[in-house]
Amino acid sequence: MTSRMLEMTWQKFGEKMRNGAVVILPLGSTEAHGLHLPLGVDVITSTGFAELLAGEINGVMAPPLVYGYKGETGGGPIYTGSIELNAVTLINLVHDVLEELVADGAKKIFIMNGHYENEMFLLEAMDLITRKYPDVKIVESAWWDQVDDELIEQIFDEVPFPGWTVEHAAIAETSLTMYFRPDLVHMDRFVEEEQIRVLNYHVSPLKREIYPSRGAPSTSRSASRKKGELMVGKIMQGFLKVVKEEFR
Numbered sequence: 001m002t003s004r005m006l007e008m009t010w011q012k013f014g015e016k017m018r019n020g021a022v023v024i025l026p027l028g029s030t031e032a033h034g035l036h037l038p039l040g041v042d043v044i045t046s047t048g049f050a051e052l053l054a055g056e057i058n059g060v061m062a063p064p065l066v067y068g069y070k071g072e073t074g075g076g077p078i079y080t081g082s083i084e085l086n087a088v089t090l091i092n093l094v095h096d097v098l099e100e101l102v103a104d105g106a107k108k109i110f111i112m113n114g115h116y117e118n119e120m121f122l123l124e125a126m127d128l129i130t131r132k133y134p135d136v137k138i139v140e141s142a143w144w145d146q147v148d149d150e151l152i153e154q155i156f157d158e159v160p161f162p163g164w165t166v167e168h169a170a171i172a173e174t175s176l177t178m179y180f181r182p183d184l185v186h187m188d189r190f191v192e193e194e195q196i197r198v199l200n201y202h203v204s205p206l207k208r209e210i211y212p213s214r215g216a217p218s219t220s221r222s223a224s225r226k227k228g229e230l231m232v233g234k235i236m237q238g239f240l241k242v243v244k245e246e247f248r
C-alpha cells in the first residue's frame with residue numbers, strides 16, 4: 001500500500017490523520033551536484049528516506065518540497081540549474097504547508113531535510129507552528145544527523161572525511177544516490193578536482209575563485225552503492241529511534 005500522500009484519496013489521507021499517523025515532509029533543493037550527479041540529489045535522498053520511514057511506521061509521505069535555501073559551500077548560484085529561495089519564502093512555504101497539514105488533523109510531523117542550508121529556516125517554521133498549535137509536535141532531522149563516527153570511518157575509508165559542510169556531491173551523497181537512483185549517477189563523468197578552500201568566515205557575493213569548475217567541492221572517489229546501502233541501513237535505524245523517542 002502506498003504511503004505517498006499524492007497517491008491517496010482525500011478520504012484515505014483523512015483516515016490516516018484520524019488514526020494519528022506521522023506525516024513525513026521531505027525537503028531538498030534544486031542545485032548543481034558536480035558533473036556526475038543530477039540537480040535533484042537533495043530531493044532524491046530525502047524522499048528516499050522519507051518513503052522508507054513512512055513504510056516502516058505506517059506514516060504518510062507528504063509531497064516533497066523541491067526548492068531550498070541558497071547553497072554556500074555547494075556554490076549554488078555559481079552554477080546553472082540551481083534554483084534557490086530567499087529565506088523568507090522558504091520559511092513561509094514550510095510554515096504554510098505545515099499549517100495545512102495541522103488543519104487536516106496532523107499532530108505528529110517529521111521534516112526530512114536533504115539540503116544543509118535549509119535547516120535554520122525549517123526550525124523557524126516549526127517554531128511558529130508549535131507556538132500556535134501546542135498539541136502539535138514537529139521533528140526535523142537530516143540523514144547526516146544520523147551518521148555516527150563508526151559509520152564515518154566506514155564511508156571515508158580511502159579519503160579523509162572533509163566535514164558535512166563540504167560533503168557536497170561527494171562520497172556520501174554519491175553513494176546514497178547510487179542506492180536510491182543508480183540510473184542517475186554517471187561516475188564516468190567524475191573528474192578528481194582540488195578540494196574547495198574552506199573559509200573561516202562568510203562572504204557575499206560568493207568567491208567564485210574558490211569553487212571547483214565542475215561543481216563538486218570534495219571528491220567522490222571511493223563512493224559505491226554498497227556504501228550507500230550501509231548508510232541507508234544505519235541512518236534508518238537512527239530515524240526510527242527518533243520517531244520512537246518523540247512520537248511513541
Ligand SMILES: [Zn+2]
Binds near residue numbers: 041114
Ligand atoms: Zn546535496
